[in-house]
Amino acid sequence: MKETAKVFDQLIRERRSVRIYDPEAEFDHDAVQRSLERAVLAPNSSNMQLWEFYRIRSEEAKKSVAWMCMNQKAAKTAHELVVIVARRDLWKKRQKALVQEMKRVYPDTQSKQAKRAMNYYQNLIPKYYWSDWFDIWGLIKKGIYFFVGLKRPMVRHGNRTDIKISVHKSAALAAQNFMMSMKAEGYDTCPMEGMDSLRIKRYLKLPSKAEVVMVIGCGPAAEEGIYSDRFRVPNKEVIFEV
Known part of the structure; x- marks a missing residue:
């Protein structure tokens, strides 16, 4: 095993969901910024980066958001809170940025790679992310995928719910980057889904289509921050070889 793998293995095993934080211990808030800058390097669907991260730092803001997190100790005692937000509604803005990036990456616009990339971001991405009020287009896409999939492998997700799940998965990957980075910085974290996402969204003045992930x-x-020993079901119940 390489030394880097040994270090990573140690971080993975030491990372725990800590429910209580030490109010007297020193805390480097710059570690949060560094970790968020690492978070955005996470893999994500089509590199659309449909996420945002909100740092809750002031005592007043922490108290408010902790209350919206059902006053969990992991929120009440935290030195800082980070709200992970999915921004499916920003797909047009991200698409335009990626089209410009493809033009930079592929100056020869007539090359096979350039045409493939431009077709993907200019034609396929809008077809995937656009949605009408009743999501009729999503149902049509699902139907198309079903019939095409009778003959060959085909992406099966395409309605509004599918896209929402995809964006949340990407945001969760970034969240994991953030938590592992914080552990590498010498600090602990606790991801929380027990929260009033509507109140948090209003508190942050987010648009209606933004969604709080965690x-x-x-x-x-x-x-006393870790409540119990780590429990995992046996690996043989979850890891399989085909």
């Missing part, structure tokens, strides 16, 4: 508390763990 809130992550972070800071130095208190001695």
Whole structure:
């Protein structure tokens, strides 16, 4: 095993969801910024980067958001909270940015690679992300995928719910990057889904189509911060070889 793998293995095994943080311990808030800058390097669907990250730092803001997280100790005692937000509604803005990036990457616009990339971002991405009020287009896409899939492998997700799930998965990948980075910085985290996402969205003044994925508390763990030993079902029940 390489030394880098040994270090990563240690981080993976030491990372725990910490429920109580030490209020007296020092905390480097710059570690949160560095970790968020690593979070955005996470893999994500079509590199659309449909995410946003909100740092909750002031005591007043932390108290408000902690209340919206059902006053969980992981929120109340955190030195800082990070709200992970899915922004499916920003797909047009991201698409335009990626089209410009493809033009930079492929200056020869007539090359096979350039045509493939431009077709993907100019034609296929709008067809995938656009949605009408009743999601009729999503039903049509599902029907097309079904019949095409009778003859060859085909992407099966295409309605509004499918796209929402895809965007949330990408945001979750970024969240994991963030938590592992915080552990590497010497701090602990706790991802929370037990929250009033509507109140948090209003508090952050987010648009109606933005969706709160999770809130992550972070800071130095208190001695009693981990409630129990880690439990995992046996690997043979979840890891398979074909």
